[in-house]
Amino acid sequence: MKAKKLISSILAIAVIATSMSHNVFAATGDVVLEGAQVQSKIGGDFSVNFNLTSVPSTGFSGSEFAIKYDPTKITIESVTAGSITNTGATEAEVDMSPTFNEERVMVNGNSLYNCFDYNIMANDGLLAVIWCTGLEDSKYWINDSGVFFTVKGKVSANAKVGEKYDLEIVPINRNTNEQIIFGYVENEKDSLYTAKVTQNGQVEVIDDSVVTTVTTTASETTTTTTSETTTTTTSGTTTSSTTTVSSETGKEPVWGDMTLDGIVRTNDIVYMTQYLLGDLDASEQSLLNGNVKYDLKDGKNNVDMNDLSKFKQYFLKVFDNFKKLGPDTEAEVALWKSSSDYKKLNP
Numbered sequence: 001m002k003a004k005k006l007i008s009s010i011l012a013i014a015v016i017a018t019s020m021s022h023n024v025f026a027a028t029g030d031v032v033l034e035g036a037q038v039q040s041k042i043g044g045d046f047s048v049n050f051n052l053t054s055v056p057s058t059g060f061s062g063s064e065f066a067i068k069y070d071p072t073k074i075t076i077e078s079v080t081a082g083s084i085t086n087t088g089a090t091e092a093e094v095d096m097s098p099t100f101n102e103e104r105v106m107v108n109g110n111s112l113y114n115c116f117d118y119n120i121m122a123n124d125g126l127l128a129v130i131w132c133t134g135l136e137d138s139k140y141w142i143n144d145s146g147v148f149f150t151v152k153g154k155v156s157a158n159a160k161v162g163e164k165y166d167l168e169i170v171p172i173n174r175n176t177n178e179q180i181i182f183g184y185v186e187n188e189k190d191s192l193y194t195a196k197v198t199q200n201g202q203v204e205v206i207d208d209s210v211v212t213t214v215t216t217t218a219s220e221t222t223t224t225t226t227s228e229t230t231t232t233t234t235s236g237t238t239t240s241s242t243t244t245v246s247s248e249t250g251k252e253p254v255w256g257d258m259t260l261d262g263i264v265r266t267n268d269i270v271y272m273t274q275y276l277l278g279d280l281d282a283s284e285q286s287l288l289n290g291n292v293k294y295d296l297k298d299g300k301n302n303v304d305m306n307d308l309s310k311f312k313q314y315f316l317k318v319f320d321n322f323k324k325l326g327p328d329t330e331a332e333v334a335l336w337k338s339s340s341d342y343k344k345l346n347p
Helices: 089-096 266-276 284-290 305-316 330-337 340-345
Strands: 024-035 037-040 045-054 062-068 074-081 116-121 126-132 146-155 164-170 181-186 189-199 201-205 211-216 221-226
Touching: 024 164, 024 181, 037 045, 045 201, 062 305, 074 116, 074 126, 126 146, 126 266, 126 305, 146 201, 266 284, 266 305, 330 340
Parallel strands: 024 189, 037 201
Antiparallel strands: 024 045, 037 211, 045 146, 062 126, 062 164, 062 181, 074 146, 116 126, 164 201, 181 189, 211 221
């Protein structure tokens, strides 16, 4: 078994109520986020970069957060991964598991697999974003500053000149998540960086005569003045609402089978990602099955990015001896046997 065990990312477990499963440590350094502030006219297009202006040299193997906006004033049409996400992780994962491209595993609807995924919840005014790799080699992690992703959209017809509409950087709204998360796991230690937001994204509405766009990156600020905005964007909107699935409880867990079809396969990765991105509510049985990196929060199954990363590792065969899903370490097994789910199944 590898001494260095990557469960890349995203350590919402920093707030786990129990300490039985494993310890969480503060990683050295901060990840600093900054949104660009731009101008556009009523009915005009906009493009907002979300930048990481500071990243610790160790880097991170997973991240998750959301962008909150007013859907009555602006519409998000597309999201594009920035240059700093091109670490080679996507290509390496596809080489290790070609089925990632053969089956649809992307929530955003793209046919080709990428470590970067997102979900536009237009009705709720939320954009959830995840970047995660299951690869343990830190050369595939993000450790550069620069553009993380770019959001393109349109200002609504009912917007008013002089108003400013924020694209606020917030945690993904999930019942087990309260943080903007950047992190990694190394030598059995979960390490979570402090995330600092120095500036949210913003779109200011001005009149038709002059549009000044200020684009801020990690290294420079460019100001461009034009008589009219002529940017063309590619539509990629995913209008989605939360789907509630029926609760099915009291069965022995099939670790990884979040779709409850009795088979563990890549569609379960899709389902887990959709849950993490806030695209659906999972049943209690689904959450039990999906708790593949076993831990609890307030006594309940805590499915977070640690589970997604371990799940991806399972398919990528990162583990020596093809390590199993579900409770694996002595502490995890003890936690599982003390849980209410186990006691229900073993009265």
